[in-house]
Amino acid sequence: MQVFEKVAAMQQACRELRQSGKTLGLTPTMGALHAGHLSLVRAARAQCDVVATSIFVNPLQFGPKEDLARYPRSFERDCRQLVSEGVELLFAPTVEEMYPPGTSTVVHVEGLSEKLDGKSRPGHFRGVATVVAKLFEIVHPHYAFFGQKDAAQVAVLRKMVRDLDMDVQIVVCPTIREADGLAMSSRNVCLSPEQRQQALCLWRALSHVQSLAAAGEHDPGKLIGAARQVIAAEAAARLDYAEIVDPDTLDPVSDLKRNTLVAVACFIGKVRLIDNILLPAEPGI
Numbered sequence: 001m002q003v004f005e006k007v008a009a010m011q012q013a014c015r016e017l018r019q020s021g022k023t024l025g026l027t028p029t030m031g032a033l034h035a036g037h038l039s040l041v042r043a044a045r046a047q048c049d050v051v052a053t054s055i056f057v058n059p060l061q062f063g064p065k066e067d068l069a070r071y072p073r074s075f076e077r078d079c080r081q082l083v084s085e086g087v088e089l090l091f092a093p094t095v096e097e098m099y100p101p102g103t104s105t106v107v108h109v110e111g112l113s114e115k116l117d118g119k120s121r122p123g124h125f126r127g128v129a130t131v132v133a134k135l136f137e138i139v140h141p142h143y144a145f146f147g148q149k150d151a152a153q154v155a156v157l158r159k160m161v162r163d164l165d166m167d168v169q170i171v172v173c174p175t176i177r178e179a180d181g182l183a184m185s186s187r188n189v190c191l192s193p194e195q196r197q198q199a200l201c202l203w204r205a206l207s208h209v210q211s212l213a214a215a216g217e218h219d220p221g222k223l224i225g226a227a228r229q230v231i232a233a234e235a236a237a238r239l240d241y242a243e244i245v246d247p248d249t250l251d252p253v254s255d256l257k258r259n260t261l262v263a264v265a266c267f268i269g270k271v272r273l274i275d276n277i278l279l280p281a282e283p284g285i
Contacts, residue, residue: 026141032186052089060127201234240265
């Protein structure tokens with residue numbers, strides 16, 4: 001695996017691969033890799049000739065009171081995992097390399113960036129869109145792979161790609177869960193054993209909504225109320241949001257006549273966790 005810290009060197013390596021006719025896949029990450037990240041790498045490996053991964057803890061997507069300093073970092077371990085998965089290129093720049101002094105350009109996807117996580121974390125999706133746009137420009141991948149767990153991020157990036165006519169296809173891969181249902185996240189390592197159990201309230205809430213919908217309850221308000229009740233029953237959990245929205249626009253829906261996104265976020269202690277499921281449209285519609 002070739003490891004690049006400099007933008008120009010990564011650009012040159014990717015340019016040569018594309019010119020040789022290779023299909024290039026990118027899996028952007030912030031490191032602290034887990035099975036969810038590796039599932040993206042495997043999806044890229046199955047679809048592309050060459051897989052590139054980035055590891056960059058992006059300061060632009062963290063607010064002033066958020067956990068940038070506490071975000072887990074395990075670079076050597078991450079590299080070993082990526083080598084085992086057959087990743088050919090790793091881009092691991094410094095903050096100064098990605099954002100040189102004087103950098104002032106940002107990418108803001110208006111209309112989506114203020115919803116769900118963007119509402120709770122002002123400026124978050126501006127940081128995400130900016131760094132991903134830069135990665136797309138550096139790597140010029142044919143395909144970029146993201147997880148369904150970050151559904152709001154996926155909606156923002158899809159719109160960015162459409163609006164800016166970017167020549168890349170976004171591939172969304174299923175959420176990878178622990179055996180008990182907890183969505184895999186780099187932040188899970190910040191949970192104590194007790195908090196790890198408390199965090200299961202997110203999956204319990206989503207599972208409850210899924211069961212109610214399957215049994216015939218199609219009122220989004222009642223379904224969200226049920227999700228909030230499940231989370232409220234966990235005393236250690238502090239709800240951030242629970243919403244049922246259109247997966248493309250992130251706007252609330254009034255019915256289940258199309259596929260809908262059930263998204264939840266809550267704090268367990270100081271750790272903020274997110275999760276979601278997709279509900280299929282009502283039968284016969």
